[in-house]
Amino acid sequence: MLEINNLHAELEEDSGVKILKGLSLTIKPGEVHAIMGPNGSGKSTLSYVLSGRDGYEVTEGSATLEGVDLLEMEPEERAAAGLFLAFQYPVEIPGVGNMTFLRTAVNAQRKARGEEELSAGEFLKVVRAKAKELQIDAEMLKRPVNVGFSGGEKKRNEILQMAMLEPKMCILDETDSGLDVDAMKLVSDGVNALRDAGRSFLVITHYQRLLNHIQPDVVHIMSEGRIIKTGGPELALEVEENGYADLMAEAQA
Amino acid sequence: MMPRAKLKAQKVEAANALLDGRALPQGGAWITRARSDAEQRVRDMGLPTKRDEYWRYTDPRRLTSADVVAGALHDTQGEAPAFDAFDRVKLVFVDGVFDADASDPMALDGVEICQLSQAAMTDLHWARDIYGALEARGQSPVERPLASLNTAYATEGVLIRVTGKPAKPISLIYQRKSETSDAMVHHVIRVESGAEATILENGPFATRFNQVMEVDIADGGTLHHIRAQGRDHERAGSAHFFARLGAGSHLKSFTLTANGALIRNDSVIWLDGGEGSAHVAGATVGDGAFHHDDTVFITHGAPRCESRQVFKKVLRHGAVGVFQGKILVDQIAQLTDGYQISQSLLLDEDAQFLAKPELEIYADDVKCSHGSTSGEIDSNQLFYLRARGVPEDTAKTLLVLAFLAEALDEIADPAYAEDLRARLEAWFERRG
Ligand SMILES: Nc1ncnc2c1ncn2[C@@H]1O[C@H](COP(=O)(O)OP(=O)(O)OP(=O)(O)O)[C@@H](O)[C@H]1O
Ligand SMILES: [Mg+2]
Numbered sequence: 001m002l003e004i005n006n007l008h009a010e011l012e013e014d015s016g017v018k019i020l021k022g023l024s025l026t027i028k029p030g031e032v033h034a035i036m037g038p039n040g041s042g043k044s045t046l047s048y049v050l051s052g053r054d055g056y057e058v059t060e061g062s063a064t065l066e067g068v069d070l071l072e073m074e075p076e077e078r079a080a081a082g083l084f085l086a087f088q089y090p091v092e093i094p095g096v097g098n099m100t101f102l103r104t105a106v107n108a109q110r111k112a113r114g115e116e117e118l119s120a121g122e123f124l125k126v127v128r129a130k131a132k133e134l135q136i137d138a139e140m141l142k143r144p145v146n147v148g149f150s151g152g153e154k155k156r157n158e159i160l161q162m163a164m165l166e167p168k169m170c171i172l173d174e175t176d177s178g179l180d181v182d183a184m185k186l187v188s189d190g191v192n193a194l195r196d197a198g199r200s201f202l203v204i205t206h207y208q209r210l211l212n213h214i215q216p217d218v219v220h221i222m223s224e225g226r227i228i229k230t231g232g233p234e235l236a237l238e239v240e241e242n243g244y245a246d247l248m249a250e251a252q253a
Numbered sequence: 254m255m256p257r258a259k260l261k262a263q264k265v266e267a268a269n270a271l272l273d274g275r276a277l278p279q280g281g282a283w284i285t286r287a288r289s290d291a292e293q294r295v296r297d298m299g300l301p302t303k304r305d306e307y308w309r310y311t312d313p314r315r316l317t318s319a320d321v322v323a324g325a326l327h328d329t330q331g332e333a334p335a336f337d338a339f340d341r342v343k344l345v346f347v348d349g350v351f352d353a354d355a356s357d358p359m360a361l362d363g364v365e366i367c368q369l370s371q372a373a374m375t376d377l378h379w380a381r382d383i384y385g386a387l388e389a390r391g392q393s394p395v396e397r398p399l400a401s402l403n404t405a406y407a408t409e410g411v412l413i414r415v416t417g418k419p420a421k422p423i424s425l426i427y428q429r430k431s432e433t434s435d436a437m438v439h440h441v442i443r444v445e446s447g448a449e450a451t452i453l454e455n456g457p458f459a460t461r462f463n464q465v466m467e468v469d470i471a472d473g474g475t476l477h478h479i480r481a482q483g484r485d486h487e488r489a490g491s492a493h494f495f496a497r498l499g500a501g502s503h504l505k506s507f508t509l510t511a512n513g514a515l516i517r518n519d520s521v522i523w524l525d526g527g528e529g530s531a532h533v534a535g536a537t538v539g540d541g542a543f544h545h546d547d548t549v550f551i552t553h554g555a556p557r558c559e560s561r562q563v564f565k566k567v568l569r570h571g572a573v574g575v576f577q578g579k580i581l582v583d584q585i586a587q588l589t590d591g592y593q594i595s596q597s598l599l600l601d602e603d604a605q606f607l608a609k610p611e612l613e614i615y616a617d618d619v620k621c622s623h624g625s626t627s628g629e630i631d632s633n634q635l636f637y638l639r640a641r642g643v644p645e646d647t648a649k650t651l652l653v654l655a656f657l658a659e660a661l662d663e664i665a666d667p668a669y670a671e672d673l674r675a676r677l678e679a680w681f682e683r684r685g
Contacts, residue, residue, distance in 0.1 A: 075636060
């Protein structure tokens with residue numbers, strides 16, 4: 001599904017500030033991978049580089065989605081190809097209704113894939129059902145995108161977008177941060193409901209707790225722009241107990 | 254710097270040169286007096302120049318020159334004019350001249366409408382107390398000679414007296430069919446106590462236009478004024494909107510402007526009675542050779558009134574936007590609630606926004622705020638939309654419309670707001 005090979009990226013502005021330093025990762029269809037790693041190790045940067053945000057320059061390496069070069073595409077093309085990023089910090093857009101935003105996004109992707117646009121009625125039906133599962137009320141759907149939403153509401157709204165867009169490759173950047181226990185359950189249920197053989201997940205998190213709900217197949221530890229260790233779910237437990245110090249020392253040795 | 258006296262002498266000389274030998278239009282006693290008073294005001298004030306305080310950002314020469322700069326007609330490629338879908342009483346002006354054949358009969362319950370040209374021939378008319386009177390009042394503290402020029406020479410326009418709550422809006426439609434037309438139109442609107450009406454205006458008007466609308470709203474009256482100045486690249490003009498509000502009366506005035514070589518809109522509003530409200534808003538889109546100037550002066554002359562100014566401009570390819578807005582709060586106007594915001598979205602580095610927000614407050618217990626910003630499209634918002642699959646152009650249009658939404662929200666009836674929003678969307682889509 002997603003194949004990242006020896007990816008190097010640096011900031012476009014302060015060139016010389018290298019953030020990703022030879023990152024490799026392969027996620028097969030249907031798999032859930034988790035990435036853990038200290039603050040500032042480059043996890044969000046990886047998600048931005050994959051989704052095509054301005055400001056980063058890839059100096060080496062490759063990233064492909066189902067064999068197609070991601071790095072050559074515009075962000076909207078990557079989305080239409082099936083990539084989805086649940087933002088660590090969802091963006092507020094005053095003046096654009098959440099519903100308009102969702103419908104524009106869904107129909108833009110359908111159009112890009114040569115599918116027919118959803119009618120207003122069909123769209124409404126689907127959105128209402130999915131919103132209900134995430135306990136997002138009608139009021140929140142009407143409000144401008146993320147404006148005045150609490151931290152947890154913003155994260156649930158990200159998952160609603162994911163559920164509506166039905167991407168193939170979902171990257172969740174700290175979707176668990178800012179969630180209370182119940183919301184974490186809701187969000188995890190939302191994610192688990194989307195798990196299937198044709199869809200993969202890359203879950204960035206600091207906490208093992210989320211991984212109790214969304215059970216990963218593979219766990220990666222990232223440090224200073226690289227994956228320093230890859231293992232099974234037990235790796236997350238090890239981090240939870242001992243922190244990163246041992247793993248980092250081991251990697252340097 | 255040129256000495257003041259010399260500058261004034263030059264302005265007066267320019268006015269005399271323009272007016273000498275030009276006869277006032279024929280008319281009855283009341284209008285002849287109003288016209289000759291106005292002519293004298295022009296001669297006393299002189300013509301505006303770029304050295305005047307409120308013309309610093311906009312060069313008035315194109316509006317005061319003896320000859321009109323010819324301008325090619327604009328092809329709107331079949332787009333229906335604004336408000337086309339609404340049931341309304343249509344009054345059509347072609348190059349500033351009333352076209353009776355193209356217009357609806359001036360009959361509507363709750364309103365009396367007549368042409369200025371007909372009223373001018375009578376010896377007495379209700380408009381006597383308003384025609385030229387609000388304009389004259391509006392000459393202080395800031396001189397507006399173009400408006401006096403209009404009062405003196407305009408022969409076209411309508412006089413509307415709202416006595417009830419008419420079921421339909423009155424729609425003033427301004428078509429341009431000539432490449433050299435020079436139009437002067439003067440409307441008077443009187444809203445009687447407790448009455449309520451909607452006045453729509455749309456169309457490019459003329460190659461050059463000078464419009465005055467004087468509005469007098471009696472106690473408890475309400476006027477909705479929605480104006481769509483578009484789409485025409487080569488016209489130039491000035492529109493003055495003078496409004497006096499009695500106690501407990503309400504005004505909502507909204508203007509959409511799309512392109513034009515030079516457009517100057519002055520709004521001069523007096524809240525004369527307590528507990529009134531005046532909302533003036535504008536959404537402007539300019540691409541290329543476009544200079545647009547909103548100059549607003551709101552005077553709170555009574556306690557417990559509310560005023561709002563919401564102006565948004567989207568500019569690109571060298572377009573220039575100007576906002577000059579003032580809230581003046583008299584000593585008597587305690588518990589004033591005044592708000593003013595002017596914002597521009599510059600889509601490239603060539604566009605320019607010039608703002609002069611002013612507060613002048615003589616009462617001690619008031620709530621007044623103003624703000625002015627100039628920015629570009631937020632790159633985080635743009636990326637967020639694109640990351641969800643929305644193509645860049647569509648995403649930009651969405652964000653630009655979101656930016657303009659706060660101004661459109663000032664229109665009370667969402668159906669009109671939606672009509673104008675759809676036009677703005679089309680405007681951006683045509684440009685990509
Ligand atoms: N646009 C930018 N300008 C300056 N520095 C940046 C920029 N983007 C990333 N960085 C820096 O790159 C490093 C990696 O940041 P990134 O946000 O990817 O870390 P992270 O692993 O997601 O951290 P966290 O766990 O705190 O979310 C940090 O040192 C950060 O300050
Ligand atoms: Mg991060």
